[in-house]
């Protein structure tokens with residue numbers, strides 16, 4: 214599985230990426246023209262807001278207030294009496310005083326941005342993209358040849374009881390690293406630990422923990438450092454998927470676990486590991502997903518949690534440099550329990566095909 218994974222990614226970087234980027238460079242200008250035409254059309258043809266009811270949260274100041282101003286103006290223009298508004302809007306009416314200056318600034322800025330800045334930025338991108346693409350390929354080839362020596366280093370991997378995390382544990386083991394494997398299923402972890410030792414890892418520590426629990430995350434970092442005295446790589450891999458259209462949701466609160474595990478389950482261990490990683494000039498790896506930029510239907514909560522990871526760790530990249538470096542993976546389909554049907558459906562963990570040993 215690991216070698217399939219690497220050959221797929223080599224192929225993707227060497228062939229598919231330039232192909233996709235090249236196609237984008239051709240399509241982008243047309244897309245840009247289409248957006249400008251659509252924007253101009255929408256400037257002229259406005260939705261008739263007469264008699265419609267708008268609910269705006271955060272309307273007591275700033276953008277919310279100005280959006281409301283637009284609505285109020287529409288209502289005034291079409292003569293709707295204010296007392297017909299729902300209570301939220303009625304109270305905001307009192308807070309709104311100046312409804313011309315900021316709103317008109319806002320609209321003229323956006324007109325300018327769409328008409329001038331967008332084509333300028335896209336045009337510049339078309340010129341820069343091919344060079345960026347070449348740079349990425351050269352960097353990728355360089356990294357294929359010059360690997361970090363992992364012998365004697367300590368790696369903590371969350372979600373190592375199956376799938377990608379398990380394979381990463383074996384890959385680190387082959388390179389002579391000591392590893393800490395984390396998940397909720399102890400029996401699975403025991404098997405992974407045995408195999409990792411047989412592949413060459415000098416020491417493997419298994420820790421049963423739930424990454425959505427902040428105390429568990431502190432404990433697993435503390436245990437790692439107490440046992441090995443250092444931490445070099447933190448691999449934030451644990452995750453769950455959820456497959457459900459928003460139309461079929463019966464209890465929205467049951468989906469919070471997706472964010473708790475996928476987002477906070479990466480952020481908590483990172484937070485506690487930072488002081489130790491700074492000492493070793495270590496690395497943080499985070500397993501986002503290609504869905505974070507592709508937005509497939511029925512994966513909204515999963516997509517949001519993975520997109521949040523990109524936002525958070527891109528910021529971390531700046532805040533933690535140069536002591537700690539960050540790698541964000543946006544993988545596509547990879548054979549694992551998630552792909553074989555283990556996911557939240559309508560908020561509950563379900564296994565849609567025969568999977569042994571899955572909770």
Ligand SMILES: NC(=O)c1ccc[n+]([C@@H]2O[C@H](COP(=O)([O-])OP(=O)(O)OC[C@H]3O[C@@H](n4cnc5c(N)ncnc54)[C@H](OP(=O)(O)O)[C@@H]3O)[C@@H](O)[C@H]2O)c1
Nearest residue numbers: 372374375376377396397398423424451452546547549550
């Ligand atoms: N497979 C793909 O196509 C794909 C593509 C892009 C990204 N990813 C991401 O890759 C990561 C690994 O997924 P996978 O494909 O290898 O699926 P997987 O085989 O289901 O692995 C998920 C791992 O996360 C662990 N886990 C789940 N919830 C946990 C929790 N609350 N606390 C601790 N560990 C937890 C699971 O162990 P326990 O159940 O024993 O706790 C398991 O080891 C996920 O973040 C996933 O979103 C996968």
